[in-house]
Amino acid sequence: MKKHALPIVLAIALVASLGWGIYQYNERNDYHTYLDLQYQREFYDLIDHVENAQVNLSKAMASASHGDIVKFLSDTSRYSYMAQEKLTQLPFHHAPISNIEKFLSQLGDYCTAMLNKSLDGVTLTQEELNTMADLHSRANNFADELVKIQQDIVSGGIKFGDLRREGNRDLQALGDQMSDMGLINFEESMQEYPELIYDGPFSDHLDEVEPKLKGKEINEEEAINIMANAFDKYNIDDIKVTGELKNQHIDGYYISLANENAQDGYESTAAVSKVGGKIIWYMDPILKGESNIGREEAIQKAEEFLEKIGYKNMKSTYVMAYEGQIVINFAYEEDEVLVYNDLIKVKVALDDGDIIGLEAQGYLMSHHDRNIEKPELSADEARERLSSNVTEESVRLAMIPLDGGKEILTYEFKVKFGEDTYLVYIDANTGDQRQMLLLVDQEDGSLVI
Amino acid sequence: MKKVISIILLVIFTISIGSFLHLENSHAQTLAWGSKGEDVRIAQTKLKNWGYLDGRVDGTFGKSTYDAVIKFQKSNGLTADGVIGPQTRAALGMPSNTVKPTTPASNGVSRSDDIHLLARIIHAETKGEPYLGQVSVGAVILNRVRHPSFPNTLAGVVYQPCAFEPVKNGAINEAPNDSAYNAARDALNGWDPTGGAIYFWNPATATSKWIWSRKITLEIGNHVFAHN
Structure with a gap:
């Protein structure tokens, strides 16, 4: 009996592990199928959305009244954003589909820009209609390609679950599979697609904005001196230029500043612009927990610091406090007009009032002599454009940025509606509502205007 | 520079296309040239009774209503812009039936x-x-x-x-x-x-x-x- 014990135990173990293996295998297949079907569902949705975007765009082009155009363009942009979202959830690598993603984003964005024009009662120009016709034919081609792929999927040629596995293992294999899928062809045709310039956040011209910052070019030594003058706590020997920022909106020098945390990789870092020698940003990654000074005092410290490094007429607009630190937003003020584009953020440590962060890219990109003209409308006339549902708390003139990179003069009304506070921006020349912001109450953030 | 207004970082912004399209459907909204509906009719009736309106009471804000509103605004010391906003509405004695939501629009989910x-x-x-x-x-x-x-x-x-x-x-x-x-x-x-x-x-x-x-x-x- 004893000599059979081992074989019996082994046989039981074998059966058990076989059972376990089969269970695992089935489980894996279930997951695989589930994933594959989820992806298939997304793919069907993708086709649907692209087709709907395409059809609605054609209807918009064939419509006469502003109302109809707005309706169809709004559907087009909704469907193209949904298509973009579905596409980015499918298991494709970024490289083969990045132009398609961009196309879908810009299609939605362009239609939104045209829709806003129609809402203002402006008739679309011939050029804009031509762009829409071009976008339409591309959307049409894309839908055709997708339908072909769908047929492959139905006939069992493609499994998304496999695509994901292959993709992770070997990009080349994925590339082959993608070109089998026809997507590559469409992606290639998208490479010649022209730059789109319009008033929207994805417009191509926004990549090429030139900074308004002017001044003489500085060398490395001057950059180090600029940092040493701004921050007394560093010795000049602690400050080093570690590299150059190139091909950016504002080129400059990377600077590292040794502090007490330096050996752990948490040294302070900064960038100083080559032109004009301004600090673009500065970060001291010190972690502090104590709060010994109040908000007012922190704002005052930040104001003093800004004056010291050459910024005048900066007004604090918004603060956010975290454990032991506070971030204060400043906007430039010109003749009682708040210019939100000229934005600087200062971070202050709440234990000793030390300046531990600065971010001035917004100011350096957009600040210039504006000579803001007197608005056409008075505050009273603008107030007439508010809804009578809201209660006004305050009003001031403010220059705000629009999606396409332009800026406009507005009346900023702080209003209450129910329990919520809103900022309503009424165009100071036309009386149109340009922007509306809802203030989300959070313990750590508050408006200080 | 693509940075969307980052001054007020905790803030969600809403585009009010919807309200623009349905100007006529709700109370207490601004009435202007092109507005239609019951509110316009009420305003026209008042303007007609007080002798400002020459045309018909038809529920459509057109030229005659616009002229009447301007006349009314001038004689009441209001900004003469031909638009019935909150102040003109109050001066006309029209109901500014205000909707007040009872819950906040957001519980601070954004950031x-x-x-x-x-x-x-x-x-x-x-x-x-x-x-x-x-x-x-x-x-x-x-x-x-x-x-x-x-x-x-x-x-x-x-x-x-x-x-x-x-x-x-x-x-x-x-x-x-x-x-x-x-x-x-x-x-x-x-x-x-x-x-x-x-x-x-x-x-x-x-x-x-x-x-x-x-x-x-x-x-x-x-x-x-x-x-x-």
Whole structure:
């Protein structure tokens, strides 16, 4: 009996592990199928959305009244954003589909820009209609390609679950599979697609904005001196230029500043612009927990610091406090007009009032002599454009940025509606509502205007 | 510069296309040339009774109503703009039936959730990196949200299939440390040491041929960065 014990135990173990293996295998297949079907569902949705975007765009082009155009363009942009979202959830690598993603984003964005024009009662120009016709034919081609792929999927040629596995293992294999899928062809045709310039956040011209910052070019030594003058706590020997920022909106020098945390990789870092020698940003990654000074005092410290490094007429607009630190937003003020584009953020440590962060890219990109003209409308006339549902708390003139990179003069009304506070921006020349912001109450953030 | 108004970072903005299209459907809204409906009829009746309106009471805000409103505004010391806004409405004695929502529009969901997710991906992607590298990775992810070739939400970018190794192997679920939170906050508050980069990779481990065809603009810690 004893000599059979081992074989019996082994046989039981074998059966058990076989059972376990089969269970695992089935489980894996279930997951695989589930994933594959989820992806298939997304793919069907993708086709649907692209087709709907395409059809609605054609209807918009064939419509006469502003109302109809707005309706169809709004559907087009909704469907193209949904298509973009579905596409980015499918298991494709970024490289083969990045132009398609961009196309879908810009299609939605362009239609939104045209829709806003129609809402203002402006008739679309011939050029804009031509762009829409071009976008339409591309959307049409894309839908055709997708339908072909769908047929492959139905006939069992493609499994998304496999695509994901292959993709992770070997990009080349994925590339082959993608070109089998026809997507590559469409992606290639998208490479010649022209730059789109319009008033929207994805417009191509926004990549090429030139900074308004002017001044003489500085060398490395001057950059180090600029940092040493701004921050007394560093010795000049602690400050080093570690590299150059190139091909950016504002080129400059990377600077590292040794502090007490330096050996752990948490040294302070900064960038100083080559032109004009301004600090673009500065970060001291010190972690502090104590709060010994109040908000007012922190704002005052930040104001003093800004004056010291050459910024005048900066007004604090918004603060956010975290454990032991506070971030204060400043906007430039010109003749009682708040210019939100000229934005600087200062971070202050709440234990000793030390300046531990600065971010001035917004100011350096957009600040210039504006000579803001007197608005056409008075505050009273603008107030007439508010809804009578809201209660006004305050009003001031403010220059705000629009999606396409332009800026406009507005009346900023702080209003209450129910329990919520809103900022309503009424165009100071036309009386149109340009922007509306809802203030989300959070313990750590508050408006200080 | 694509930065959407970052002055008021906790704020959600809403575009009020809907209300523009349905001007006539609700009380207490501004009436102007082209408005139609019951409110216009009420205003016309009042203007007619007081002798300002020459035309018919037809419920459509046209030229005769516009002229009547201007006349009414002038003789009552209001801004004569031909638009029935809150003050003119009150002067006309029209009901400014105000809707008051009883619950706040938002419970502050917007940013605190973003911070946790961003801190997790920063933590998972930048173990052993200097602070500068942590903020830079956060900034790249936020730059992607604003870029047309990537998803338009933070979760969309972070969880995009095949995009980040820690999302594939589950490291994203680890709890981030204080430094990652600090870096996530700085990135969300607009600090961008990369100046708008949308790619980063580790030269020691990146296997993709395509990624090497990008033009490297910057090197921080173990990562290199590229703008397009």
